[in-house]
Amino acid sequence: xxxxxxxIGNTHTHFSxxxxxxxxxxxxxxxxxxxxxxxxVPALLSSTEIETLDICGISFCSVVPAATEKLSRVLEAxxxxxxxxxxxxxxxxxxxxxxxxxxxxPDRLANCIGAQSRFGAPAVIIDMGTAVTFDILSEHGYExxxxxxxxxxxxxxxxxxxxxxxxxxxxxxxxxxxxxxIGKSTLSAMKLGCAVGFAGMIEKLLETVLAQLERxxxxxxxxxxxxxxxxxxxxxxxxxxxxxPFITVQGLEEAFLRTFxxxxxx
Numbered sequence: 001x002x003x004x005x006x007x008i009g010n011t012h013t014h015f016s017x018x019x020x021x022x023x024x025x026x027x028x029x030x031x032x033x034x035x036x037x038x039x040x041v042p043a044l045l046s047s048t049e050i051e052t053l054d055i056c057g058i059s060f061c062s063v064v065p066a067a068t069e070k071l072s073r074v075l076e077a078x079x080x081x082x083x084x085x086x087x088x089x090x091x092x093x094x095x096x097x098x099x100x101x102x103x104x105x106p107d108r109l110a111n112c113i114g115a116q117s118r119f120g121a122p123a124v125i126i127d128m129g130t131a132v133t134f135d136i137l138s139e140h141g142y143e144x145x146x147x148x149x150x151x152x153x154x155x156x157x158x159x160x161x162x163x164x165x166x167x168x169x170x171x172x173x174x175x176x177x178x179x180x181x182i183g184k185s186t187l188s189a190m191k192l193g194c195a196v197g198f199a200g201m202i203e204k205l206l207e208t209v210l211a212q213l214e215r216x217x218x219x220x221x222x223x224x225x226x227x228x229x230x231x232x233x234x235x236x237x238x239x240x241x242x243x244x245p246f247i248t249v250q251g252l253e254e255a256f257l258r259t260f261x262x263x264x265x266x
Contacts, residue, residue: 002055004081005252006041007107008034008062008071010130015044016246017053018253021118023246025049035070045078059084059256061106061248084256086110092258095141104142105133107248111226112137114251119222119242124209126202126241127248128227134209138218146205151198151229158190165190199233 002024007014013031016023033040044050058081062068068085075083084090088101091109094116098104108127112135115123123137130153134146149157155168168190183189206223213221223240225233226247233241244250 001057001257002053003253003256004045004050004055004058005249005256006058006060006062006071007110007248007252008060008064008067009107010064013041013067014249016249017050017055018246018249021246021250021253023249025053031064031067034067035074041071041074042078045074055081057082057084057256057260059086059252061086061110061252063105063107082256082260084252084259086113086252086255090255090259091142092255097138097140097143108133108135108145109142110248110251110255111135111224112142112251113254114244114247114249115222115224117254118244118247118250119224122213122218122221123224124206124213124221125224125226125247126206128202128225128229132202132205132227132229134205136209136213137221138216146209148201148205150227151194154194154198155190158194168194198229202233 002017002019005016005018008031011031013029013034014026015029016026018024029040029044035041037043058075060071060083062071062085075081086109087106088096088104088109091113094109094113096104111125111127115125115137121137121139125135125137127133127135129150131150132148136143136145158165159167166187180188181192183192210221213219222242224244224247225237225241226244
């Protein structure tokens, strides 16, 4: 069963056709053009690639209310496929132990559903995108998390708030095994500050989370990492982390399957 999964962010909408937790077709749209017949979801739904895949339904999460409204209108005018929207009032199989559920980003809930399905609970899900989020999954459900600046924010802020510091490409900051610990140029000093500082921030935040889980008597959680900046972490992390680049859309697929029967077209 192939499900079209849409993760709607502030700038970009990432989509994947997912089957059995595997993304068979993926791409990106501009969120501001999500309802554009020529360059948005309407064009995607009518594209040859999607039509030949014979999708059975659509599952999405959105952190942009205006885009949610636009997409809802698009889907109402589409071919009647069943739709699952993941948000705090609809996260099937995931309990929420949080005083203000409406504040939780729907993408974070999708991440937890994906982790719950793939790795079980307890788990700590680290999403390293524009912002860094830690989300805590217990056997009871979503417990809370942490939000911190991502690598893109760090590099952009240094450039925008100073007159002489150049812009950095976050993708160029992958840590070398034998990287020198002192920069010999402005550029190398910035790269060290951002790359080592980012990795250190992740390490300290995880240490804080694990200490709190220990106080709650929650031990040995799976550590799940996703997001475009995950590669900045030291290679020593590979043995302790489950890398899951498609965990959000896998969570969206799982939410759809939990919501609808095995044959949603009927």
